[in-house]
Amino acid sequence: MKLIVCIKQVPATESKLVLTRNGTDIERAGLNFVMNPYDEFAVEEALRIKERLGAEDVTALSLRPHAAQKPEEALRTCLAMGADKAILLSDPAFEGGDSYTTALVLAAALRCLPFDLLLFGKQAVDDDGGAVGIQVAELLGLPHVAVVNKLEVDTQSRCIVAHRQIEGGVEVVEAPLPSLITCQKGLNEPRYPSLPGIMKAKQKPLEIWNRDRIGLEPTAIGVAGAKVNVVRLESPPARPAGRIISGDAVAAVQELVRLLHEEAKVI
Amino acid sequence: MRGGERMANPILVFCEQRAGRLKRVGLEALGQACRLSKTSSGDVVALVIGSLAGSFTQELADHGASRILLADDPALTHYSPELLTTIVADIARRLEPLAIVMGATAMGKDLAPKLAARLASALLQDCVALEMEADGSLVATRPIYGGKLRAVVKAKKPIMQVVTLRPSVFSPLKRKPTADVFVERLTVSCEATRPMARVRETRQTVEGKKELTEATTIVSGGRGLKGPGNFKLIEELAAALGAAVGASRAVVDEGWRPHSDQVGLTGKTVSPQLYVACGISGAIQHLAGMSSARTIVAINNNPNAPIFKLATYGIVGDLFEVVPLLTEEVKKLKAG
Ligand SMILES: Cc1cc2nc3c(=O)[nH]c(=O)nc-3n(C[C@H](O)[C@H](O)[C@H](O)COP(=O)(O)OP(=O)(O)OC[C@H]3O[C@@H](n4cnc5c(N)ncnc54)[C@H](O)[C@@H]3O)c2cc1C
Ligand SMILES: Nc1ncnc2c1ncn2[C@@H]1O[C@H](COP(=O)(O)O)[C@@H](O)[C@H]1O
Numbered sequence: 001m002k003l004i005v006c007i008k009q010v011p012a013t014e015s016k017l018v019l020t021r022n023g024t025d026i027e028r029a030g031l032n033f034v035m036n037p038y039d040e041f042a043v044e045e046a047l048r049i050k051e052r053l054g055a056e057d058v059t060a061l062s063l064r065p066h067a068a069q070k071p072e073e074a075l076r077t078c079l080a081m082g083a084d085k086a087i088l089l090s091d092p093a094f095e096g097g098d099s100y101t102t103a104l105v106l107a108a109a110l111r112c113l114p115f116d117l118l119l120f121g122k123q124a125v126d127d128d129g130g131a132v133g134i135q136v137a138e139l140l141g142l143p144h145v146a147v148v149n150k151l152e153v154d155t156q157s158r159c160i161v162a163h164r165q166i167e168g169g170v171e172v173v174e175a176p177l178p179s180l181i182t183c184q185k186g187l188n189e190p191r192y193p194s195l196p197g198i199m200k201a202k203q204k205p206l207e208i209w210n211r212d213r214i215g216l217e218p219t220a221i222g223v224a225g226a227k228v229n230v231v232r233l234e235s236p237p238a239r240p241a242g243r244i245i246s247g248d249a250v251a252a253v254q255e256l257v258r259l260l261h262e263e264a265k266v267i
Numbered sequence: 268m269r270g271g272e273r274m275a276n277p278i279l280v281f282c283e284q285r286a287g288r289l290k291r292v293g294l295e296a297l298g299q300a301c302r303l304s305k306t307s308s309g310d311v312v313a314l315v316i317g318s319l320a321g322s323f324t325q326e327l328a329d330h331g332a333s334r335i336l337l338a339d340d341p342a343l344t345h346y347s348p349e350l351l352t353t354i355v356a357d358i359a360r361r362l363e364p365l366a367i368v369m370g371a372t373a374m375g376k377d378l379a380p381k382l383a384a385r386l387a388s389a390l391l392q393d394c395v396a397l398e399m400e401a402d403g404s405l406v407a408t409r410p411i412y413g414g415k416l417r418a419v420v421k422a423k424k425p426i427m428q429v430v431t432l433r434p435s436v437f438s439p440l441k442r443k444p445t446a447d448v449f450v451e452r453l454t455v456s457c458e459a460t461r462p463m464a465r466v467r468e469t470r471q472t473v474e475g476k477k478e479l480t481e482a483t484t485i486v487s488g489g490r491g492l493k494g495p496g497n498f499k500l501i502e503e504l505a506a507a508l509g510a511a512v513g514a515s516r517a518v519v520d521e522g523w524r525p526h527s528d529q530v531g532l533t534g535k536t537v538s539p540q541l542y543v544a545c546g547i548s549g550a551i552q553h554l555a556g557m558s559s560a561r562t563i564v565a566i567n568n569n570p571n572a573p574i575f576k577l578a579t580y581g582i583v584g585d586l587f588e589v590v591p592l593l594t595e596e597v598k599k600l601k602a603g
Contacts, residue, residue, distance in 0.1 A: 131383075131390055144464060149526065168472065171469050185529075227423055229423055233417065234417050242576070249592055256596075257600055
């Protein structure tokens with residue numbers, strides 16, 4: 001069993017975001033970047049499969065989405081958690097794309113690597129696209145199961161059985177290997193890198209691949225290839241100032257119900 | 268234009284059904300498609316796929332569909348990303364729609380990216396506002412960074428843009444009885460040509476429980492409830508309001524509530540008309556899941572809790588006192 005985890009480096013969720021002057025992107029200087037939280041579930045799951053089945057190796061793969069980001073740090077975290085090898089896809093031609101061009105580049109890189117199972121996060125908490133994993137599966141002609149919160153791997157029959165969250169229930173899905181999953185909270189509890197793990201990570205291989213290495217036309221990827229352009233970023237519409245209803249509990253509750261009924265008209 | 272001869276490019280709306288029931292978000296999508304078709308002047312084509320028990324045609328026609336396509340096959344009882352992508356892509360190649368619109372549901376968020384990749388088209392996920400330019404290209408607004416910002420994005424080419432709409436944000440058209448509608452039953456191939464994932468079973472985990480992402484009213488509880496048993500206060504208020512029950516991550520991590528109840532960045536995104544947060548501090552990751560609610564009520568004993576910054580109405584007080592009073596008051600109103 002060979003496992004590959006695709007991880008994205010994103011601003012920590014508590015970051016305060018400031019727009020660039022032209023308003024189409026965020027300022028990256030001074031932001032704290034971390035591994036996308038859903039990708040931690042993916043890394044953890046790969047490591048558990050490896051530990052359980054004696055899988056051969058776990059490779060972490062990340063594409064640098066912007067020149068000012070250092071996904072090598074998130075990749076080192078993967079290595080410190082226990083991944084065996086890391087690959088960084090880094091080339092100015094890769095930057096500034098959308099989910100489709102990201103999927104194109106990742107798929108091209110994955111064609112150069114042996115694997116049985118690919119693991120992605122359900123969604124990157126920066127663009128909130130929830131698309132790249134599913135699109136990579138489509139481009140590689142692989143079956144996928146998205147939003148997985150329980151997984152069994154059967155090496156004998158070479159298939160997976162995954163539970164995926166849907167409205168008010170779950171779908172129990174079976175897929176032959178090789179296949180791809182995207183990971184949801186609930187799948188596992190990601191481990192923290194141990195101190196020896198962090199030390200060992202420094203010796204583990206971190207390769208950097210550019211466009212020549214995976215052979216893609218520059219016009220198909222990055223800004224040039226994107227199917228979607230950002231017109232602008234904006235703050236969500238301000239909410240009208242709220243009202244604290246004072247008074248003793250009985251009076252406050254009566255007033256609240258009146259307001260919900262007469263003013264907001266929601267009950 | 269009935270019967271198939273083509274004028275302007277249509278808008279194709281995938282109207283999801285599960286177990287014989289149409290999802291409301293499909294009707295919301297139809298309403299948006301009707302509005303946009305005033306610019307594109309093409310048909311609004313509704314598509315329903317599944318092992319179709321029941322008839323949806325009248326409901327779809329009354330909500331604005333000018334043409335209805337039905338793909339009915341026992342092999343489509345469960346959701347299949349591969350089969351549905353193939354069916355919708357074939358229809359798309361035939362009709363050349365300007366846009367393929369669906370709800371950002373578990374199914375829609377799975378199907379749309381795969382379909383967009385197969386058609387090499389633009390993907391606009393989880394939109395909360397949608398406009399069409401004169402050339403047919405869509406300009407969509409979508410929340411990013413957990414709702415901290417919104418991106419206004421535009422497809423580069425105005426053809427076959429794949430769009431998902433956040434449920435409960437848009438309203439369906441008022442139902443208008445429509446007599447004459449063109450219905451086409453499709454013959455579809457359900458033979459897999461490549462290895463594919465198969466749903467073995469679809470389990471409804473909780474019978475009769477209201478689904479958060481579809482609820483118009485939600486009552487959520489947080490760590491302020493102090494223990495799982497106290498969630499019955501939340502459940503009673505929810506029952507009085509006809510609401511679904513949600514939870515913060517803190518209580519899900521404690522094991523008081525299942526993860527399917529979690530609202531927020533690593534839980535569900537909801538857009539109800541009314542969201543009542545009880546004993547929830549309002550961490551940015553919780554707000555990520557509920558800040559697009561129309562009216563927000565916060566009940567918290569700490570006047571500095573960040574949730575009050577977002578709340579339409581707030582009561583600073585002990586939830587163990589306030590919530591039961593509120594339940595009684597709501598019951599009185601409803602008995603009214
Ligand atoms: C990557 C990441 C993802 C996350 N995803 C999510 C997510 O999806 N959803 C989510 O909710 N959180 C998420 N979190 C966690 C989030 O940061 C908060 O820790 C969590 O929301 C806190 O839950 P809480 O408000 O219930 O608890 P607390 O923050 O402990 O708040 C409890 C509140 O109850 C009030 N209270 C106490 N007693 C009473 C009483 N008797 N009456 C009235 N009020 C009372 C207190 O004043 C306090 O405000 C995430 C965090 C990270 C880092
Ligand atoms: N630049 C990237 N490098 C590696 N993996 C990525 C990248 N962008 C997205 N992914 C993967 O795709 C998932 C979904 O991303 P998105 O579609 O952007 O929400 C993430 O959780 C990652 O697993």
